[in-house]
Structure formats: structure tokens, C-alpha cells
Amino acid sequence: MSRWPTDARERLERAAIELFQEQGFAATTVPEITARAGLTTRTFHRHFADKREVLYAGADASGLATRLIADAPAGLPPLALIMEGLRTVVATRFEGRREDLRVRREIVRSDSGLRERDLQKWADMSAAIRAGFTARGIAAMRAALLADTAVSLLRVSLEEWLDHDDDRELFEIVRTGLDAMRTELAAG
Amino acid sequence: MSRWPTDARERLERAAIELFQEQGFAATTVPEITARAGLTTRTFHRHFADKREVLYAGADASGLATRLIADAPAGLPPLALIMEGLRTVVATRFEGRREDLRVRREIVRSDSGLRERDLQKWADMSAAIRAGFTARGIAAMRAALLADTAVSLLRVSLEEWLDHDDDRELFEIVRTGLDAMRTELAAG
DNA sequence: CGCGTGATGACATGCCATGTCATCGGGTAA
DNA sequence: TTACCCGATGACATGGCATGTCATCACGCG
Incomplete structure (x- = not known):
């Protein structure tokens, strides 16, 4: 002691x-x-x-992202890697904590300083993913766009998940979001 | 007086x-x-x-984004609207100010509080775009993903533009970025 | 000519963040 | 066992940011 x-x-x-x-x-x-x-x-x-x-004590989503990318099979295409990573992040950090996350979200929303800090945490995660991709030999700009896409997908899906009270699983929403982006970009 | x-x-x-x-x-x-x-x-x-x-005095990219979306023709597909909007934003706020923007970037980079504020400004712009899209009848999640995509494209392209010293135009980089995202999402 | 208005100055205050030094228990090695 | 180092905490002080409040003063309007 x-x-x-x-x-x-x-x-x-x-x-x-x-x-x-x-x-x-x-x-x-x-x-x-x-x-x-x-x-x-x-x-x-x-x-x-x-x-x-x-x-944000004990959150460290960036560290998790770094590890997931480093440990991923070498041949895995970036987008597949992202979806596998998001599946793990969702399962280990979000799934089953919906009420807790809603409480935290209310606190964050109430203060401009906290909102900025929250953005920084997401940006940290994006930077970690980008670094992981460049370490795998992906060019800077492509890596940055992939990282932002991953974080945006997760963040928007998380909001959707917390907004509603149905029993859709978070990762299911993420997959829906990816499909939406696909058709959006394919159409234009 | x-x-x-x-x-x-x-x-x-x-x-x-x-x-x-x-x-x-x-x-x-x-x-x-x-x-x-x-x-x-x-x-x-x-x-x-x-x-x-x-x-950030006199920046107000959010206001510009709001106006551009509100004034866009009703039939314009979202992605085309985004690219037209980005072309205008680039022309009126960024093109021709490369050195000035580099100075500001160095100051922002030097301080964690400023980095957070910078993220907030980009988030404001994303929120403005999202609001513009929902006002046009686009569903919440789709609007949010589109808005994030637009901002990410602009931000990543801006970094690329400021990093290098060739005479590529910023909007040309934006277009390249869009193509990259397209192939990325189409492939997976 | 008096008065409202709006921008500024002067003053005070609460809180955050941080540097510095003292304190003290526990583990470690001789 | 004993002496010593280490790491976590307390105590104290300080600088700076942000903000509330009231006074001041020129300008323009009726």
C-alpha cells in the first residue's frame, strides 16, 4: 500500500x-x-x-487505431482495413455504452471549450489513421482523405445512433453510411 | 468622425x-x-x-457556404453543388493568399489552443453545409456525410497546396482529391 | 441646445493553469 | 535492520485570461 x-x-x-x-x-x-x-x-x-x-480519461481511440492498422494483414485494401477497424472500435468502445455516451455528449454539447476538445480528439484519431496508412506506403494526400473518411463515418454514425432509440446496431449504421457515400460519389 | x-x-x-x-x-x-x-x-x-x-477576424467561411448553397439551382445534385461551392470558396478566400495563409498556419500549428479553434472553424463550415443540405430536403445523415466530405476535401487539399511550392492551382488539387476518393470507394 | 447612443476607459474579480519547494511513506540495496 | 532514494501529494505563490460594472465623452438627432 x-x-x-x-x-x-x-x-x-x-x-x-x-x-x-x-x-x-x-x-x-x-x-x-x-x-x-x-x-x-x-x-x-x-x-x-x-x-x-x-x-477523456482512458479514451485513447487514437492508440487503438494505431495498433489496429499496424496489426492488419499487409495485403488488405485500405477501405477494407477501415471497415474492419471500425468494427473493432465500435465493439470495444461504443457498443453497450449508449446511455453513458449520451450523458457525456450532453456535457460536451453544453460548453464551447468542450466541443473544441472533442473535435481535437477526433482529429487525433484521424491523424493516427493517416500515420498508419503512410507507414503502409500510401501517399500523404490519399492517406489523409481515407483517414478523414473513416472518422467522419464513425462520428456521423455515432450521432445517428445516439439520436435514435431503436435497436439498430452502431456498426450497421456505419455500413449504411459507407453505402451512402459510395452512391453519392459514384453518381456525381 | x-x-x-x-x-x-x-x-x-x-x-x-x-x-x-x-x-x-x-x-x-x-x-x-x-x-x-x-x-x-x-x-x-x-x-x-x-x-x-x-x-479568424473576417474569415466567416460558414456564412459564404450557407449563401452558396441557398443560391444554388434547385436541381443541382449535391456533389456538383459542393464542387461549384468549393470552386467559389477557393477563388474568393484562398487563391492568391498562399504566403499569408502559410504564416497563419505556422501560428496555428504552434499552439494547441489555436489548433482546437481551427478545428472548430472547419466544423462550423461543415455544420453550415449540412444545414444547407437539410434545408434542401436531404436526409440528416446523408447531409452530414456530404458536408464532412466537402470540408475534408478542402482542408486536405489546402494542406497539400501549402506544403508544396509548385504552381498547381488549389482547385485542381481539390479535383484530384475528389477523383482519389471516388476510386477509393468504388474499388473497395 | 439638451439628450440619447455607442464606443471606450477604469476598476475589480473569479478562475485556470503552472512553477517551486516541502513532506512523507514505501521500496530497495547494502 | 537501516539508510537512502523515489514518487505522489500538499502548500504556497504567481501570471494571465475573461468578464461584470460603472463612468466618461464625442457625435448626431430632435
Whole structure:
């Protein structure tokens, strides 16, 4: 055992999300969070770069994307790789967490700073995918377009999934989105 | 004539960008900017919501996108509308400003907060396009995917254009990008 | 000629983020 | 066992951003 309970980070995270739900993100101060967690402000910023980052603790979709691309069979075409990757991401990070994700989405929507941070996280994921593709020898611009397409597909599908309450599976929506893009681009 | 020179906003903008180039964004304080412009901090925040926003004064690509979609002929297919819109945006906002845009890009790249703000601006543009499409009767998810595709095309092409120094025109790169996406999606 | 209006200045405040140093328990090696 | 190092936290201080509030003052309008 350590001198302090070892779950400081988790306590801060729980306290923060509770307070965000109770009072809103902007109305919650860092001292309030640390008071509820029994810690100090300085310690909060040792665990999280800023007040927004606490909402993304343990997310790291970029790391997962990097691994999935690196581990994919060499011959797999990029688009197939993307769909396989999205299937895994959906299964491990989204499926079964719909209510939790709705709560988080409401908090993010309520604050402009959080919306910007959210965009940054998606951009990080896109950058990771792009890097994975360039590492596989795909040209820069093609890799960037593929990465953006993958992220857009996932993000738009996620919104659709959270908006509605039917029992469509998220990945099914992703596949529908891909078909939509296909016909859109083929037609023009 | 007014009591004060009427160009307060422009003076602030010029002073800010000068200082950002001289010392960097983070190292420049709002009082420094206002001192150079001969104004006060409070006045700065009357013209710009925050220190980052000064870099996007008079940009408003979202407004342009909204107008372009609203004014487009009713029968025009979405993808054709996008390419026509991108041609206009490129011509009126980007073409001929390559060096200026490179300077701004360097400033944005240097600061994480600015990178997030930049993403927000692109997201605003995507939202404007999406709204324009839904107003034309296109279903929500299809509109969102189209909007993201348009913005991604523009953004990736812009990066390519700024990265290189040949005399390829920006819109030519956009067209190449569209072709790349087409073959990508058709192949898989 | 007096008054409203709009832009600015002056002042104060709350909070975020961060640098620095002290403290203290636990693990490690001699 | 003991002495020492390490890592996590507390305590304190500081700089800067963003914003609320009220006063000031020229201009134009009736």
C-alpha cells in the first residue's frame, strides 16, 4: 500500500463527472472537484492537463487505431482495413455504452471549450489513421482523405445512433453510411 | 468622425498578428496587444471573444457556404453543388493568399489552443453545409456525410497546396482529391 | 441646445493553469 | 535492520485570461 489511496485519478474523474451533471461544466470549479475527491487543485492538474481533459480519461481511440492498422494483414485494401477497424472500435468502445455516451455528449454539447476538445480528439484519431496508412506506403494526400473518411463515418454514425432509440446496431449504421457515400460519389 | 479612430478592431488585429509572429502566440499577452494598438484589455474582449479569435477576424467561411448553397439551382445534385461551392470558396478566400495563409498556419500549428479553434472553424463550415443540405430536403445523415466530405476535401487539399511550392492551382488539387476518393470507394 | 447612443476607459474579480519547494511513506540495496 | 532514494501529494505563490460594472465623452438627432 501506498501512502495515499491509489485511485486518486479515478476519484477525481468520478467527482468531476458528477459535478458536471449536477451543476454544469462551466459552473463547476476545479477546487470543487478536488474538494469532493479529497485532494488539492495542484494534484488535479498533475493527472489532467486541464479541466476538459477529465472527460477523456482512458479514451485513447487514437492508440487503438494505431495498433489496429499496424496489426492488419499487409495485403488488405485500405477501405477494407477501415471497415474492419471500425468494427473493432465500435465493439470495444461504443457498443453497450449508449446511455453513458449520451450523458457525456450532453456535457460536451453544453460548453464551447468542450466541443473544441472533442473535435481535437477526433482529429487525433484521424491523424493516427493517416500515420498508419503512410507507414503502409500510401501517399500523404490519399492517406489523409481515407483517414478523414473513416472518422467522419464513425462520428456521423455515432450521432445517428445516439439520436435514435431503436435497436439498430452502431456498426450497421456505419455500413449504411459507407453505402451512402459510395452512391453519392459514384453518381456525381 | 467618431470620438475614437474607427479602426480599433483592425488595429488590434494587426498588432496581435505582428506580436504572434515576433514572440509566438503563447508568449504574447492581451495587454501587450492592446498596448501596441493603443487600447485597453477590456476593449480587446469587446471585439474578440478571446485571444484566439483574433486570428479568424473576417474569415466567416460558414456564412459564404450557407449563401452558396441557398443560391444554388434547385436541381443541382449535391456533389456538383459542393464542387461549384468549393470552386467559389477557393477563388474568393484562398487563391492568391498562399504566403499569408502559410504564416497563419505556422501560428496555428504552434499552439494547441489555436489548433482546437481551427478545428472548430472547419466544423462550423461543415455544420453550415449540412444545414444547407437539410434545408434542401436531404436526409440528416446523408447531409452530414456530404458536408464532412466537402470540408475534408478542402482542408486536405489546402494542406497539400501549402506544403508544396509548385504552381498547381488549389482547385485542381481539390479535383484530384475528389477523383482519389471516388476510386477509393468504388474499388473497395 | 439638451439628450440619447455607442464606443471606450477604469476598476475589480473569479478562475485556470503552472512553477517551486516541502513532506512523507514505501521500496530497495547494502 | 537501516539508510537512502523515489514518487505522489500538499502548500504556497504567481501570471494571465475573461468578464461584470460603472463612468466618461464625442457625435448626431430632435
